[in-house]
Amino acid sequence: MKRDKLEQWILMEASGELSQRRRRKLDRALRGDVSLRAWREETLALLRGAHSGIDGPSANTIDAIRTFGAEHAFSGSGHALRSPFLNPAWLAAGVALLLLALGLLFFSRPSSIPQTVDTGAPTGDMSDVLAETTLDDDLDQLYALLTVEEDFTLVEEDATMDELAHELLALEEEQI
Amino acid sequence: MDQPELKWLDAYRKRGDPEALHALVEHSRRPLYAFIHRMVGNPQEADDIFQETWFRAIRSLDRFKGTKFMSWLFRIAHNLVIDRARKHAPEAELADPTGGEQDPFQTRVADPRPSPADQVHHGDLARRIAAAVDRLPPDQREIFLLRTEADMPFKEIAKMLNISINTALARMQYALRKLRVELQGEYDLSTGDVR
Numbered sequence: 001m002k003r004d005k006l007e008q009w010i011l012m013e014a015s016g017e018l019s020q021r022r023r024r025k026l027d028r029a030l031r032g033d034v035s036l037r038a039w040r041e042e043t044l045a046l047l048r049g050a051h052s053g054i055d056g057p058s059a060n061t062i063d064a065i066r067t068f069g070a071e072h073a074f075s076g077s078g079h080a081l082r083s084p085f086l087n088p089a090w091l092a093a094g095v096a097l098l099l100l101a102l103g104l105l106f107f108s109r110p111s112s113i114p115q116t117v118d119t120g121a122p123t124g125d126m127s128d129v130l131a132e133t134t135l136d137d138d139l140d141q142l143y144a145l146l147t148v149e150e151d152f153t154l155v156e157e158d159a160t161m162d163e164l165a166h167e168l169l170a171l172e173e174e175q176i
Numbered sequence: 177m178d179q180p181e182l183k184w185l186d187a188y189r190k191r192g193d194p195e196a197l198h199a200l201v202e203h204s205r206r207p208l209y210a211f212i213h214r215m216v217g218n219p220q221e222a223d224d225i226f227q228e229t230w231f232r233a234i235r236s237l238d239r240f241k242g243t244k245f246m247s248w249l250f251r252i253a254h255n256l257v258i259d260r261a262r263k264h265a266p267e268a269e270l271a272d273p274t275g276g277e278q279d280p281f282q283t284r285v286a287d288p289r290p291s292p293a294d295q296v297h298h299g300d301l302a303r304r305i306a307a308a309v310d311r312l313p314p315d316q317r318e319i320f321l322l323r324t325e326a327d328m329p330f331k332e333i334a335k336m337l338n339i340s341i342n343t344a345l346a347r348m349q350y351a352l353r354k355l356r357v358e359l360q361g362e363y364d365l366s367t368g369d370v371r
Contacts, residue, residue: 008345015329043352046359049301050309050324054213056205057226065201065230066194072234073192 001029003036010040014047181245189237201230204249210325211250215257215318217310225260229253250326251336254318261314308358309351316351319344 009026012018018026030037056062181203187196208229213222229252233240240248309320318337322328330348334341 004349007349008342011345011348012330015323017329017331042356046305046352046355047324049305050320051302052210052214052306052325053302054206054210054325056209057223061223061227062201062205064227065234066198068231069188069197069201069234070192070194073188073194073197 001025006033006036007039007043010036010043014044179243179245182243185237185240185245197234200245204230204246207246207326208249208253211321212253212257214306214309214321214325215314216260221260225253225256228256232256244332246326247328247332247336250322250328254336304359305355308355311358312351312354316347316354319347320351323348 006026006029009018009022013023013026030040181200184193184196184199184203187193188200209222209226212225212229213219216222216225229249232252233249242248309317312320319333322333322336323330328336330341330344334344337344
């Protein structure tokens, strides 16, 4: 093993970066080499003694950084206090969701809304009328349903049963 | 490795918590300042660079995505130290006798001679080592200080300086050999005793 490499391993050992496998090799080399052991001791002493007594910057410098940090957090780019919902990505996602919801609402709406007009005519489902067994008896009811207003008469007063039925089917189709 | 600075960083970024920022600054105060001070050799300039390092960090916090906040901070400081050297010693750059083959950073840093304050205090091993470290070439001094003052592992040092780990280790070896020669005859390094 080259001396250079072993010295580097001693440095890595001191910084806690030497693998177990290399540490075992280094231990073996140290056991058989007095000068390497001396180099290791001196190196560790140098590293321990190299820590300077320099404390830190002036209090004014620290205050200036704190002031700058506070100003920047509250009025600078504002990144420190930015709500996640003001993030452009979040904002875009929110708008997309809103549009999607509006779209769904629009397309799920019924195609026509039934309108009720007070005509004084009998109310109720037309199937009730059609279910009647005697057509002649209910001719008046059908007529009343189809003449919803004076000026909106679907059939003539003297319409035949066939004409009434035809108009009735057309009205039902419209409602569907 | 537990990194409390990430918790403080998160609190400052999300809520603008001033105490979290203070904790972060305090956490970096001694190692970062010592590194800058030992690189520029002037306490007033060290104060200015320390402050500017933090101003830049605060302005760029959005861009910090990693987990090594202290390394990121030291990298900003490293760049500012280089900028300062470029501004202060353009003539040294022109006078580079190697014609640019040598690391140009070596010719641009502060006067490596011990300051008057260093010369007054010769009473302990730390001061003698500090004076010897100040005389190291800047690229070796930087590695030595990042390792000893910032307690940064070689892997992180290499990444921060954009060099290989072998280069970082080799520079540290050269630094130690020079320090050993400088301190020879003054101290028994293994015991710290005066000879």
